[in-house]
Amino acid sequence: MSTVNQEVTIKIDDSFTGPVCDYNVGFLKFRQQGKIEVADPMGTGTFVKHGKLYGILTAAHVLQEFGLEETVGLVRFPSIQPALQNRRLNLGHTKRVMDWNGKECDAPDIAFVSIPEVDGRDLEAKGAIFYNLGLARDFKPGTAGNRMSNLLCARRRRRQMDRRRLDRLHQGKENRHRRALWRCEVRAAIPGSRKGSRRD
Numbered sequence: 001m002s003t004v005n006q007e008v009t010i011k012i013d014d015s016f017t018g019p020v021c022d023y024n025v026g027f028l029k030f031r032q033q034g035k036i037e038v039a040d041p042m043g044t045g046t047f048v049k050h051g052k053l054y055g056i057l058t059a060a061h062v063l064q065e066f067g068l069e070e071t072v073g074l075v076r077f078p079s080i081q082p083a084l085q086n087r088r089l090n091l092g093h094t095k096r097v098m099d100w101n102g103k104e105c106d107a108p109d110i111a112f113v114s115i116p117e118v119d120g121r122d123l124e125a126k127g128a129i130f131y132n133l134g135l136a137r138d139f140k141p142g143t144a145g146n147r148m149s150n151l152l153c154a155r156r157r158r159r160q161m162d163r164r165r166l167d168r169l170h171q172g173k174e175n176r177h178r179r180a181l182w183r184c185e186v187r188a189a190i191p192g193s194r195k196g197s198r199r200d
Helices: 117-125 147-189
Strands: 008-010 024-033 036-050 053-058 071-076 087-090 096-099 110-115
Touching: 036 071, 036 117, 053 117
Parallel strands: 008 036
Antiparallel strands: 024 036, 024 071, 036 053, 053 110, 071 087, 096 110
């Protein structure tokens, strides 16, 4: 019986690795290219946990590319790059929740895929950081210089501006409607002002 050695080639560019760090993970989809197994980057996610529940938060359009029983590759982007990574996850041992209508660019587009606790703990032991969803976080928009504060304030200002624009638009429509009604009432009050009427 002959044994075939398989070489896995992973090609990752800066656009794939740039925005991620210790708590992020990339998904790899495996395919055969002759006798060689190739892994294609398919998107990224964030390691999260809640109590003993470990998983990856990602976009639904990323997760839908994988079959329910498919084995995917997980590649980390830690501060200190290890010499070798060969982490695989059998999605048949996971559960997934997706919220997306399937239309490109439509929101919400979010998904969660659980991973076995033993794998989560092993990843933590190897330096992965899981964002703890169970911790209460008191984000205070009023804190000066806080990035979240600036973001929330900017969004609030945009909402207020949009609301004022809508109010002005509705007010303008109401004013035009009132003027039109007033003109109709005036015409009705003046004898012979109606279209087609004749003066005696």
